[in-house]
Amino acid sequence: MSTLLSPYDTKVIAIDGPSASGKGTIAARIASILNRDYLDSGALYRLTALFAKQRKIDWANEEQIAQLAATLPVIFIGGKILLNDLDVTHTIRSEEVGLNASKIAAYPLVRAALLQRQRDFLTTKGLVADGRDMASVVFPNAELKIFLTASAQVRAKRRALQLDLAINGEEFKQILVDIEKRDAADRTRAVAPLQPVADAHILDTSSLNIDESVQKILDWYQIIKK
Numbered sequence: 001m002s003t004l005l006s007p008y009d010t011k012v013i014a015i016d017g018p019s020a021s022g023k024g025t026i027a028a029r030i031a032s033i034l035n036r037d038y039l040d041s042g043a044l045y046r047l048t049a050l051f052a053k054q055r056k057i058d059w060a061n062e063e064q065i066a067q068l069a070a071t072l073p074v075i076f077i078g079g080k081i082l083l084n085d086l087d088v089t090h091t092i093r094s095e096e097v098g099l100n101a102s103k104i105a106a107y108p109l110v111r112a113a114l115l116q117r118q119r120d121f122l123t124t125k126g127l128v129a130d131g132r133d134m135a136s137v138v139f140p141n142a143e144l145k146i147f148l149t150a151s152a153q154v155r156a157k158r159r160a161l162q163l164d165l166a167i168n169g170e171e172f173k174q175i176l177v178d179i180e181k182r183d184a185a186d187r188t189r190a191v192a193p194l195q196p197v198a199d200a201h202i203l204d205t206s207s208l209n210i211d212e213s214v215q216k217i218l219d220w221y222q223i224i225k226k
């Protein structure tokens with residue numbers, strides 16, 4: 001596994017947390033306010049899972065999936081994600097792709113294959129990176145480490161709202177089940193499990209909206225910059 005860290009590897013705000021915790025929206029907003037690049041590391045795991053499914057690779061074949069991860073033909077351009085020149089921006093957001101991503105994310109070879117690719121997103125401009133192991137593995141020297149939490153119920157409600165679904169129907173129940181399943185898999189896996197590092201700021205967003213969450217993180221950022 002590569003351990004190459006860049007000379008400016010402190011210029012990172014790492015935002016980790018479970019699925020549907022709002023970290024993507026929050027991280028992208030902070031990157032834009034601070035004029036930094038943004039890394040959605042989950043997209044790389046989702047892309048690997050989608051690519052493996054398209055190639056009909058056996059889910060148990062860790063080596064082959066890692067090989068795909070290392071050579072993903074992906075382009076991030078103007079808010080769009082192209083895999084093999086096809087626009088998969090929306091396709092990779094499905095719950096099915098999320099669950100498959102979680103499955104292959106438990107493979108050490110896959111994580112190793114994606115490590116340098118994630119670090120390469122960092123330039124002198126600085127980065128806001130979101131995922132599960134940004135602070136613990138990918139950017140251990142990040143200047144600010146945030147761990148977002150919110151109850152599974154709250155996160156399932158947010159997801160249902162995004163999808164325009166009622167929050168008492170069968171579809172909502174399924175969303176909740178999927179979220180809990182993915183949480184359990186991400187928290188209990190042997191490599192890079194989802195858990196806060198010792199120096200993380202914990203932010204429970206259950207009763208905060210996006211603006212309030214962003215503000216809280218910017219307040220912490222101002223404190224470390226003083």
Ligand code: C5P
Nearest residue numbers: 019041042043045101102105131132133
């Ligand atoms: O963040 P997102 O829901 O898009 O991530 C999809 C899956 O990819 C997660 O459930 C997790 O298993 C995996 N992942 C990871 N490490 C990251 C980002 C995502 O294991 N840094």
